[in-house]
Amino acid sequence: MxxxxxxxxxxxxxxxxxxxxxxxxxxxxxxxxxxxxxxxxxxxxxxxxxxxxxxxxxxxxxxxxxxxxxxxYRVLPELEKINGDALDIHYNGALHLASTPENIASLGNMLKLASANGIDWEYITPHQAAEKVPWLSAGAARKIAFIPGEAITDxxxxxxxxxxxxxxxxxxxxxxxxxxxxxxxxxxxxxxxxxxxxxxxxxxxxxxxxxxxxxxxxxxxxxxxxPVRSQYWITETFESLFLPTSPTVLIPEANFYSRPQGKSLLFGIREAQSFYADPRELPSDINTFLFSRDKGWHDLEENYKKLLPYFPAFEDIGIKNYVAGFSGYTPxxxxxxxxxxxxxxxxxxxxxxxxxxxxxxxxxxxxxxxxxxxxxxxxxxxxxxxxxxxxxxxxxxxxxxxxxxxxxxxxx
Ligand SMILES: Cc1cc2nc3c(=O)[nH]c(=O)nc-3n(C[C@H](O)[C@H](O)[C@H](O)COP(=O)(O)OP(=O)(O)OC[C@H]3O[C@@H](n4cnc5c(N)ncnc54)[C@H](O)[C@@H]3O)c2cc1C
CATH class of the missing domain: 3.50.50.60 (FAD/NAD(P)-binding domain)
Known part of the structure; x- marks a missing residue:
């Protein structure tokens, strides 16, 4: 040594x-x-x-x-003050959709936890949801909760x-x-x-x-x-569908989440079988790892039929970016x-x-x-x-x- x-x-x-x-x-x-x-x-x-x-x-x-x-959330202004620079935080809120009895129950449970932690939320109608998120056909859901204070960032x-x-x-x-x-x-x-x-x-x-x-x-x-892979895609710009001010959208029935990325949509899915790696095979630079030969296309195909009732325009929208990385998941x-x-x-x-x-x-x-x-x-x-x-x-x-x-x- x-x-x-x-x-x-x-x-x-x-x-x-x-x-x-x-x-x-x-x-x-x-x-x-x-x-x-x-x-x-x-x-x-x-x-x-x-x-x-x-x-x-x-x-x-x-x-x-x-x-x-x-x-x-609490520490953000503290960091901004020390750094003398505003953080890129957008408080667009989040929409949680649920349709099956199981998902409605787990949404209800989550919202109880939100209330217990002093976080405001409300149930809204499909029409109200569509006003916030033009691409969303929220009538496919039986419950829609809106949590106004949720944020996205860089x-x-x-x-x-x-x-x-x-x-x-x-x-x-x-x-x-x-x-x-x-x-x-x-x-x-x-x-x-x-x-x-x-x-x-x-x-x-x-x-x-x-x-x-x-x-x-x-x-x-x-x-x-x-090390378990997460992957997401970013669509082409489509001004009338994707608003930078829209909330994030979570649809467990379609294994789907999204957030605005400017006038495009960033969306991810959870595959039925998530891809994982042996920790000994990880390169030291994650950007050199080959996460998917077809940029996740196969996984999209597996899921998109579940998504179409909520996102009818999905089939007509081009994809411009694919991003993947690993998170450490536990049992x-x-x-x-x-x-x-x-x-x-x-x-x-x-x-x-x-x-x-x-x-x-x-x-x-x-x-x-x-x-x-x-x-x-x-x-x-x-x-x-x-x-x-x-x-x-x-x-x-x-x-x-x-x-x-x-x-x-x-x-x-
Ligand atoms: C595609 C994707 C989407 C995600 N979306 C979200 C989301 O929407 N919301 C959310 O909250 N989280 C999300 N996550 C998870 C989030 O990215 C991680 O939880 C977070 O980045 C973990 O931070 P970390 O510091 O633990 O890991 P990392 O950012 O990976 O940092 C670990 C660091 O350790 C360094 N290191 C490793 N070994 C050594 C060594 N031997 N010596 C010195 N340095 C070393 C690495 O170079 C690396 O920089 C997502 C992750 C992925 C991959």
Whole structure:
């Protein structure tokens, strides 16, 4: 091993995506005299963060997730003030449609959770829905809920807003430098090994997205997640159908979500069988991964008949862009956040289950509190890393179970 560097670091974060950047921001904000260092092997927020559709959904099927997203909304003006720059946030609202008894019940449950968390919503008519979203034939749904405060954003800019605010407070970001190994000589993680040497730290946070599995496994921590593909498409511009001010639309019966992208529509689907990868096969630059030879065309064909009753013009609209990336999905669709029982000096901030943009604020604040030995304002107990007992993160049945969790997701 080469030279030992920087033994004064209080918090060392592996990964400069939105999770790493948010954790760095909160920890430095609340512990201004402590040294915080982030290692990123590529450019900041250039991993899956930059690929997100960036629906900032607060209202989801699990009540414990909502406060995490609410923190993201709360922190936005704080970031704007520090950075002196307005964030690109559009509060267009969200429309949730439901038709089957099962989906109507789960929508009702979600809306109860919204009310309990002080988030306004209302049921609206198909006519009101069509006024907001001209392409939508909402009469195909039996219930339509409108949540006015839901937002969309540019995910890269939001990630960079956390990073820039952290930098302004004094966090050191070391880019283009890979963490080769977490150092755990006994039952404590004491820092990391990079090509430049050893970097010791009091606490290390593993926020390396879908790549976290491989780093953790080397030190005996088996993360219960799999890299599972999300993919979306952006249509051609069609001014009379796609309004920049339209809300996001979620239609579980059609496995579909959408948001405006200027005067085009960005839409995604959840395949019946989500595609996943073995974590050992991930390239270090996600943009070099071949997600689909036919740009998801086969998956669109599988789904479009379910979509047509809601989106009759779909067959006539051209597609101009295809985007895909990986999120870390777990068997129960919950994150992996917090401590590792029996190992000190390490915190996990991974298993984003496709919701990392929305929950970045809560994840950042919660992990920063744990690192600073302060009470965590959020309940991280549903996210404990060992909740499935002993697992093999490379086992194909385990990977398939995680992918199925994405396919069964209904709430954005
Ligand atoms: C197509 C798609 C659509 C999505 N849509 C939404 C959405 O609408 N709403 C939402 O909330 N979320 C969405 N997500 C999920 C969201 O993108 C993720 O939850 C979020 O980006 C996770 O952030 P992260 O920081 O954990 O991961 P990443 O952004 O992937 O960051 C991890 C970083 O760690 C770095 N790294 C890895 N290994 C090492 C190493 N050894 N040394 C140093 N650095 C390392 C990587 O280079 C990377 O930059 C979507 C994801 C995809 C793929």
């Amino acid at each position: 080469s030279s030992v560097k920087n033994t004064d670091t209080s918090l060392l974060i592996v990964g400069g995506g939105i999770f790493g950047a948010a954790i760095a921001y909160y920890f430095k904000r609340d512990n201004p005299n402590e040294e915080v260092v982030v290692y990123e092997r590529n450019e900041l927020c250039s991993g899956n963060t930059s690929l997100a559709a960036a629906l900032m959904s607060r209202v989801r099927s699990y009540g414990h997730v909502i406060p995490l997203s609410k923190e993201t 995910p890269y800019l939001l990630g960079m807003a956390f990073a820039n605010a952290a930098k302004a407070l004094g966090v050191k970001f070391i880019r283009n430098t890979e963490v080769i190994e977490l150092l755990k000589p006994q039952q404590a993680v004491i820092g990391v090994q990079t090509k430049n040497g050893i970097h010791l730290a009091k606490n290390t946070v593993l926020a390396a997205g879908v790549w976290s599995t491989n780093l953790a496994y080397k030190i005996g921590i088996a993360l219960p997640m799999a 129960d669709n919950q994150f992996i956040l917090g401590e590792v029982p029996g190992v000190t000096g390490i915190l996990l901030a991974t298993g984003c289950v496709g919701a990392g943009i929305s929950v970045a604020g809560g994840v950042g604040l919660g992990i920063a509190c744990l690192a600073g030995k302060k009470p965590n304002p959020f309940d991280f107990s549903p996210y404990s890393y060992n909740r499935f007992g002993s697992i093999d993160p490379y086992n194909s049945d385990h990977l398939a179970t995680c992918a199925a969790a994405r396919s069964n997701k209904t709430s954005g």
